[in-house]
Amino acid sequence: SQxxxxxxxxxxxxxxxxxxxxxxxxGTSNPNLYWYRQAAGRGLQLLFYSVGIxxxxxxxxxxxxxxxxxxxxxxxxxxxxxxxxxxxxxxAWSANLNxxxxxxxxxxxxxx
Amino acid sequence: EDKVVQxxxxxxxxxxxxxxxxxxxxxxxxxxxxxxxxxxxAPTFLFMLTSSGIEKKSGRLSSILDKKELSSIxxxxxxxxxxxxxxxxxxxxxxxxKLIWGLGTSLAVNP
Numbered sequence: 001s002q003x004x005x006x007x008x009x010x011x012x013x014x015x016x017x018x019x020x021x022x023x024x025x026x027g028t029s030n031p032n033l034y035w036y037r038q039a040a041g042r043g044l045q046l047l048f049y050s051v052g053i054x055x056x057x058x059x060x061x062x063x064x065x066x067x068x069x070x071x072x073x074x075x076x077x078x079x080x081x082x083x084x085x086x087x088x089x090x091x092a093w094s095a096n097l098n099x100x101x102x103x104x105x106x107x108x109x110x111x112x
Numbered sequence: 113e114d115k116v117v118q119x120x121x122x123x124x125x126x127x128x129x130x131x132x133x134x135x136x137x138x139x140x141x142x143x144x145x146x147x148x149x150x151x152x153x154a155p156t157f158l159f160m161l162t163s164s165g166i167e168k169k170s171g172r173l174s175s176i177l178d179k180k181e182l183s184s185i186x187x188x189x190x191x192x193x194x195x196x197x198x199x200x201x202x203x204x205x206x207x208x209x210k211l212i213w214g215l216g217t218s219l220a221v222n223p
Contacts, residue, residue: 034210043215044155044200059210090154098204100146101211103154 002027006091006104013111019064019078021107023091026072031093033074034101035066038088050074051097086111114139114205118214126222129191133199133217136183141206145184147175148200150216155200158186191221 006023013019025031035047046059048066056066063082067075074091088108094101119134137145144162148155159168161177161184168175172195174187188195201214 044202044213046210046213049210097210098143098206100157100160101202102157106153 002093002102004091004093004102004104006107008107009105010108011110013081013109015083015111016080019076019081019085019109021076021089021091021109023074023076023104024072025074025093028072028093028095030071031095032097032101033068034092034094035064035074035076036090036092038090038106044090048076049097081111083111085109114203114212116201116203116212116214118199118201118217120217121215122218122220124220124222125191127192129221130187130189131191131219133186133188133219134183135186135201135214136181137201137203137212138182139203139205139212142179142182143204143206145177146202146204146211147184147186148202150198150200151196158199188219191219193221193223195219196221 003026033050036044037047038044049057050068053068053071063085064078086109088106090106091104092101116137125131144160146160147158149158159175166177172189177184196219198216198218200216202211204211
């Protein structure tokens, strides 16, 4: 069966510091991968999605970037965090772009 | 512009009550509608409704798709405190584009 791992679960970072959140999927090949941000426990905002290695689509202009160095690995990064980057970040995968997605447990990021 | 609207945004009920959550959509080339439950962390998949499967049921939860009204309802009967969560609706428009999400309905079930 497929599983998705996302870490860390909680992170507190100072303003201006870098960020790296990692997500890996097991039990499937060539998944579509997503990074979402959820503010105040509501409304999933799609940040990035990837249909293959090295292929990243950015949905909103921001202080973040994403990379997919391996088929089942998706990384969310920032060179310098802003206070507004605080939020709940969710990684997800799906077999296709328009089928159900399955989520990791999320990372709660607080920038102070 | 494709959009998904959920209502109500927030709901508080007592244990044993029945609740009905709504999701309406406007998307190009509709194929399916998805319901998720989100407790503390990751949203968990509940149902997928399509033109060929317009009603789904699992225990006390059931969902119906009304393609004529461009909407779906999620019904929870005999609610329990464990049903407290945010319920999210999502629709994948056609042309292989990503899911369009509603803002969710926050349900609180009080003992």
